[in-house]
Amino acid sequence: MSEHSPLTVPDRLRVLVESGIALSSELSLDSLLRKLIETAAELTGAQYGALGVIDATGMALEQFITVGIDAEARAVIGDLPRGRGILGVLIRERETLRLTDLSQDPRSVGFPPGHPPMRSFLGVPIRLRGVVFGNLYLTEKAGGEQFSDDDEEIVRLLAAQAAVAIENARLYESARQWSRQLESLNEISEALVTEVDLSHLLDLAVTRLRELLGCRVVLIERPAGDGGLVVEAVSGEEGTQLLGLRLEVARSKSGRALTRRRSERVDALIDDPEVDQAAPRLVDATSGLFVPLVVREKAIGIIVAYDKIGTDTRFSDADMRIAEAFANRAAVALELADRVGRESVRALLEGQELERSRLARELHDETGQALASILLGLKALERDVGEEPLVQLRGLVASALGDVRRLTVELRPPALDDFGLQAALERLTTVLAERSSTETHLNVSVQSLPPAYETALYRIVQEALTNVIKHANATSVSVVVTQSDTSVRCVIEDNGEGFSTAAVRAGALGLVGMRERLNLLGGRLEIQSSPGRGTTLLAELPLDQ
Numbered sequence: 001m002s003e004h005s006p007l008t009v010p011d012r013l014r015v016l017v018e019s020g021i022a023l024s025s026e027l028s029l030d031s032l033l034r035k036l037i038e039t040a041a042e043l044t045g046a047q048y049g050a051l052g053v054i055d056a057t058g059m060a061l062e063q064f065i066t067v068g069i070d071a072e073a074r075a076v077i078g079d080l081p082r083g084r085g086i087l088g089v090l091i092r093e094r095e096t097l098r099l100t101d102l103s104q105d106p107r108s109v110g111f112p113p114g115h116p117p118m119r120s121f122l123g124v125p126i127r128l129r130g131v132v133f134g135n136l137y138l139t140e141k142a143g144g145e146q147f148s149d150d151d152e153e154i155v156r157l158l159a160a161q162a163a164v165a166i167e168n169a170r171l172y173e174s175a176r177q178w179s180r181q182l183e184s185l186n187e188i189s190e191a192l193v194t195e196v197d198l199s200h201l202l203d204l205a206v207t208r209l210r211e212l213l214g215c216r217v218v219l220i221e222r223p224a225g226d227g228g229l230v231v232e233a234v235s236g237e238e239g240t241q242l243l244g245l246r247l248e249v250a251r252s253k254s255g256r257a258l259t260r261r262r263s264e265r266v267d268a269l270i271d272d273p274e275v276d277q278a279a280p281r282l283v284d285a286t287s288g289l290f291v292p293l294v295v296r297e298k299a300i301g302i303i304v305a306y307d308k309i310g311t312d313t314r315f316s317d318a319d320m321r322i323a324e325a326f327a328n329r330a331a332v333a334l335e336l337a338d339r340v341g342r343e344s345v346r347a348l349l350e351g352q353e354l355e356r357s358r359l360a361r362e363l364h365d366e367t368g369q370a371l372a373s374i375l376l377g378l379k380a381l382e383r384d385v386g387e388e389p390l391v392q393l394r395g396l397v398a399s400a401l402g403d404v405r406r407l408t409v410e411l412r413p414p415a416l417d418d419f420g421l422q423a424a425l426e427r428l429t430t431v432l433a434e435r436s437s438t439e440t441h442l443n444v445s446v447q448s449l450p451p452a453y454e455t456a457l458y459r460i461v462q463e464a465l466t467n468v469i470k471h472a473n474a475t476s477v478s479v480v481v482t483q484s485d486t487s488v489r490c491v492i493e494d495n496g497e498g499f500s501t502a503a504v505r506a507g508a509l510g511l512v513g514m515r516e517r518l519n520l521l522g523g524r525l526e527i528q529s530s531p532g533r534g535t536t537l538l539a540e541l542p543l544d545q
């Protein structure tokens with residue numbers, strides 16, 4: 001470069017324009033920077049050129065690219081400059097700096113051994129919209145000359161072009177990353193739509209999103225029957241303790257994001273009054289991303305991500321976009337799995353009811369009738385052979401008949417199909433009352449309900465009363481079924497021992513089954529109980545107006 005004869009002004013302009021084109025077509029940041037230094041050296045006749053990229057702190061160099069110094073000399077010089085001395089001055093002051101003799105400046109810290117002599121110096125900041133990306137340094141102008149005003153002017157122009165190009169390259173880099181993420185996003189959505197098992201799907205979603213974002217913990221919360229939110233799936237080592245955690249919609253960021261159906265990014269969780277601190281505290285999280293799962297305008301859950309991995313735990317706009325794109329796909333898959341799941345539960349329950357009804361009729365019509373006629377026959381025999389030997393036999397048959405009647409009612413009372421809910425419930429309470437000392441009150445005031453509702457309510461009362469007899473140790477229980485324009489409500493209240501809903505043994509299916517049946521029909525179950533205070537169950541089903 002130093003051997004270049006000084007360029008004329010038109011030549012310089014030509015090089016400048018050409019370099020502008022070359023720079024803007026160069027998308028790899030490294031080769032772009034190298035080209036830039038070469039052009040600057042060529043334009044000014046400098047023997048050495050360098051470019052320092054300033055790091056995130058804005059106070060030190062993160063990269064230092066040189067031109068004109070061969071590999072051998074570089075090896076001798078050793079470490080790259082750390083941004084002290086004259087380079088430090090340029091980094092701090094962000095202004096152009098021109099010196100006659102670098103080594104004579106009082107702010108210089110001197111050169112390391114093996115460093116080639118450098119006297120004349122021109123340093124120009126590379127800045128765009130007030131942000132300084134780095135500095136361009138040129139030294140040792142050919143022929144021992146000084147850098148001129150023209151040199152300064154031209155290097156500034158070059159630096160301005162370079163700033164745009166550097167920004168482009170950085171944007172390009174982030175766009176490439178974005179497209180890589182989109183690619184994996186597509187892969188994931190395929191996996192999501194082929195998975196119909198709900199719990200697998202939830203696990204898959206949190207695992208994949210955590211990989212995609214590169215963060216510590218991802219979880220999915222979904223609305224529980226009682227209006228709260230429950231953590232249903234977690235990915236991330238420290239996250240497992242969050243499983244099952246309950247949050248209130250009105251008092252958590254998740255709840256707010258769910259209601260607003262808008263995602264939110266929180267850089268400092270601790271400072272946000274809307275955040276329920278329980279969850280982040282458990283995993284020691286500092287920043288979070290809250291993205292609702294929305295299908296057809298309805299929020300069906302929320303994805304929460306905690307802490308990017310690395311020194312900066314905050315999430316970026318790009319992270320939020322990727323999480324939203326992910327959530328859109330996951331929401332559709334979840335809804336699908338939910339529907340498939342419900343369909344199969346519904347089909348199963350319907351199948352069970354049919355089968356029960358068939359068995360019940362058979363027991364009643366065939367076995368029951370047969371036993372009844374045996375009983376009549378025994379009566380006739382009694383007259384002939386005398387009472388004595390037959391008493392015992394008759395007792396046995398009578399009790400078998402009683403069993404058959406009870407079983408019939410429990411399986412599926414013909415009364416439910418033939419005379420409706422009220423008759424069936426009356427039969428049920430009578431039969432159960434025979435088996436226990438709990439006083440039972442029944443009050444049903446409903447018009448005709450859809451058959452699915454009648455079955456559901458019947459099964460719920462049946463399970464609830466069985467629970468009272470089995471667990472409550474109550475002296476009385478009341479069952480009240482009422483109907484309004486908008487819903488049918490069934491309240492079952494006992495004065496027994498009560499229980500803590502949090503301490504229900506795992507594997508208990510009664511209460512779960514009740515909730516399932518109600519959910520299927522768009523209804524809900526509320527349980528009020530505490531040890532020593534009795535239990536009240538409220539089952540509510542919506543009615544179409």
Ligand SMILES: Nc1ncnc2c1ncn2[C@@H]1O[C@H](COP(=O)(O)OP(=O)(O)O)[C@@H](O)[C@H]1O
Pocket residue numbers: 467468470471472494496497498499504505508509510511512535
């Ligand atoms: N009315 C009640 N009074 C007291 N405890 C109850 C009552 N209903 C339910 N429970 C408690 O809740 C638990 C779960 O009930 P459930 O889901 O029906 O299962 P299971 O009856 O098979 O134990 C019971 O084991 C019992 O401890």
Ligand SMILES: [Mg+2]
Pocket residue numbers: 463466467510511
């Ligand atoms: Mg039970």
